Amino acid sequence: MPNRLADATSPYLQQHADNPVDWWEWGPEAFAEARRRDVPILLSVGYAACHWCHVMAHESFEDDLVAAAVNADFVPVKVDREERPDVDSVYMAATTALTGQGGWPMTCLLTPDGDPFFAGTYFPKPQFLQLLGQASAVWREQRDRVLESSTHIASRLREITTATTPLPIDAEGLDRAAAILRGQFDDARGGFGGAPKFPPSMVLEFLLRHHARTGSADALAMVGATCEAMARGGMYDQLGGGFARYSVDADWVVPHFEKMLYDNAQLLRVYAHWLRATGSPLARRVVRETADFLVRDLRTTEGGFASALDADTVVDGHSSEGLTYVWTPAQLVDVLGDEDGRRVASLLGVTETGTFEHGTSTLQLRSDPDDEQWWYAARERLLAARAERPQPARDDKVVTSWNGLAIAALADAAVITGDQELLEIASRAAEFVVDTHLVDGRLRRSSKDGRVGQPAGVADDYGNLAEGLLALNQATGDPRWLGIAKDLLDTAVESFAAEDGGFHDTPADGEQLLLRPRNQADNAEPSGQSALAGALLTCSALTGVPVMRERADAALAAAGQLATRDPRFGGWALAVAEAAAAGPLQVAVVSPTPDDPRARKLLAITRAATSPGLVIAPGAPDTPGTPLLAERPLVAGGAAAYVCRGFVCDAPVTEPGDLRNALAR
The missing domain is CATH 1.50.10.10 (Glycosyltransferase)
Known part of the structure; x- marks a missing residue:
């Protein structure tokens, strides 16, 4: 039966909806349940495209033995770090402080009040089962030590997130x-x-x-x-x-x-x-x-x-990283024929020994092809062939x-x-x-x-x-x-x-x-x-x-x-x-019509400028809601550019060369 994650808006949580682990989403209900049962929270944080998250899910969270241990002694909470970056940030700070490093999947044990007392990342199944058993025993038998430790960790985390001394970047x-x-x-x-x-x-x-x-x-x-x-x-x-x-x-x-x-x-x-x-x-x-x-x-x-x-492509229930994207010389020949296949292999650095795993190669284009038309035709054929392979999930x-x-x-x-x-x-x-x-x-x-x-x-x-x-x-x-x-x-x-x-x-x-x-x-x-x-x-x-x-x-x-x-x-x-x-370098380009040729030229010149302080306001004079166009009239009924700094503007220009000079000053 699906667990509580079946209706989540996160694809990562939905990936775990059929786990035997009795997952909860992050929220007050999960913590209330932990207080009611007087057990710790097992917090697991990851994201849908994470390779090692998939590995731990397959090894542990899909396993009945692990699920039984989790469900018996913890309230398990699954979090998508991309949907809840705030939760991820807080407990990643704890993980880094406790272990010196972080990563995903992130695995934390919390008191029912949310204070962490243990943190880590990926655990293989044997070590994870060992962790669950030890943590449960410590929670039952040495509660005072656990609470003292979690209070100290929480206090230390609050200390290191205090305000900084401002330093203007001049x-x-x-x-x-x-x-x-x-x-x-x-x-x-x-x-x-x-x-x-x-x-x-x-x-x-x-x-x-x-x-x-x-x-x-x-x-x-x-x-x-x-x-x-x-x-x-x-x-x-x-x-x-x-x-x-x-x-x-x-x-x-x-x-x-x-x-x-x-x-x-x-x-x-x-x-x-x-x-x-x-x-x-x-x-x-x-x-x-x-x-x-x-x-x-x-x-x-x-x-x-x-x-x-x-990162992974799933085939027959097994994940394989890179399967969609890597090639052998023989696979290139199969798609393109002998001559073009060997030519593309040379162009893209695909070798018999390979640059990735199992004799496969990633594709590199270290130099431009001699014949671009030939290359783009070959590229389209390879892309079409790749589309027939198993594809990574989105x-x-x-x-x-x-x-x-x-x-x-x-x-x-x-x-x-x-x-x-x-x-x-x-x-x-x-x-x-x-x-x-x-x-x-x-x-x-x-x-x-x-x-x-x-x-x-x-x-x-x-x-x-x-x-x-x-x-x-x-x-x-x-x-x-x-x-x-x-x-x-x-x-x-x-x-x-x-x-x-x-x-x-x-x-x-x-x-x-x-x-x-x-x-x-x-x-x-x-x-x-x-x-x-x-x-x-x-x-x-x-x-x-x-x-x-x-x-x-x-x-x-x-x-x-x-x-x-x-x-x-x-x-x-x-x-x-x-x-x-x-900046600010502000350019207002006023135009009598949306497709006025002169306005298009003035806009093209402005948009080619590379000043990092440049902002552009294109449109009709006095367009409501656009302050830079206020009181910027057309010149002789035609398009014009106003180059301004701090809303103090030069005289309007109508010729491309004059605009280039104004932007260069």
Whole structure:
């Protein structure tokens, strides 16, 4: 019989709905049950695309012996870390403090009041059974020691999450951060540090903006080398587009095969901005292919974007990582014939010994093919053949924050490449998320199949969705998106503000957890604090509301210590600080009609500019809800561009050359 998870909006929880373990969702009912039975909570945290979560589920949670031990002496609670990042953050802090490391699946034992007294990650079945037996005995026989330990752990966790000393990120700090990154850069392979290598999306965005503001050749070179290495290696899907989560090696050859929305959204935006800065043909190809991947493989029927594709492919009940994606020379010949198969094997680095497991190889495109038309025909045949293989599962959960990242990326890619269809797709995603996830003025974290979940939105949901809507506003000129973004930011400032000027992850009126989480590091995605800082900065430039700029500056200062000391974990804060240092540079392009040819030329010139402080307001003069267009008349009845700094504008220009000169000043 299905357990309590059958009706969950999380695909990860639904994966465990038929376990013999008597799972509960996180909530007061589970803790009340633990108090009633006088037993500990067994907290298990993971996510749908997690390889080792699947392994532990198969070994332990699907096993009757393990289930009997769990059900007898614990109240088991299953949490999707992507649906409840607040719960994950609190207990990951405990796990890291107790063990020195973290990861998923995360396994914690809690008192019925939620205080942790044991934490770890993956346990093989024998060790897990041993843990359950020992923990149950200690709970029964040494309760006082358990409670004393859990109280001490909870107290210590609260101490280490206190406010930081603000440090404004000035031009000197930005230069210092870039220099630190230069010292950590892998000149031979691109990227930073050794294996495993994660795509440094936000760091690359910072370096692109640093180059645009300062002209630093080093900054642009690090971006170019890293973007090229990632796009030519096995971490990039050479057939279907899109990036895997990370590379297990330093050379970007073997990926961890899960493909996450947040990675691909951020990388799509980075490659679009790299294309704008350099005109790189490789960047243009990656932008097109990654956008195709998002739309083809992650877009839901409602118009939003699903969270991820699994790392594993399941065949006959057994999971196999990478099965969908890897090839042998013989398999290439089977699809393409002898001559083309061998030619593609040479081009993509597919060898008899293999670069992955069991003689299979990941696909690398280390150099461009001599005949692009031949290659693209072969690529389509291989992609069609791959579609006949077993496919990884998709996590259909639509997360507010990550959809905000996707909306921003698609909007930017659309205006940089001129692909109007991408703009329409971004607009549809925005409509779905706003219409479904915004409930009574407050955001919810996620939905599935159009049904919104109960978990409240956290800070990065507000910041990243506002960022996406502001990018969409600048791409379309539709004032609706600016208005909604401003309302979201007003709510966020009221709900998430911290005493030091930064932001907590959870709202002041939200569920009271063991502690109020506040992650200040930009890790796989922007922290809530950095996301809100960036959106507040952009919104202030578009609306002229000075308090938004003040709040953005305060949030950046709250992030300043970490970002300037360890810039690999402060990439988005540094990128936002670059925008603050360079701006606001505001350009209003007024047009007599939506498709006026002169207005299109002026907009194209403006959108080709790389200043990180640039914001754009296209539309008719005095468009309601667009402050930058107020009192900006047409010139002689025709289109004109107003270049402004802090709402103080130069004389309007109507000629492309004059606009280029004005933007260059």
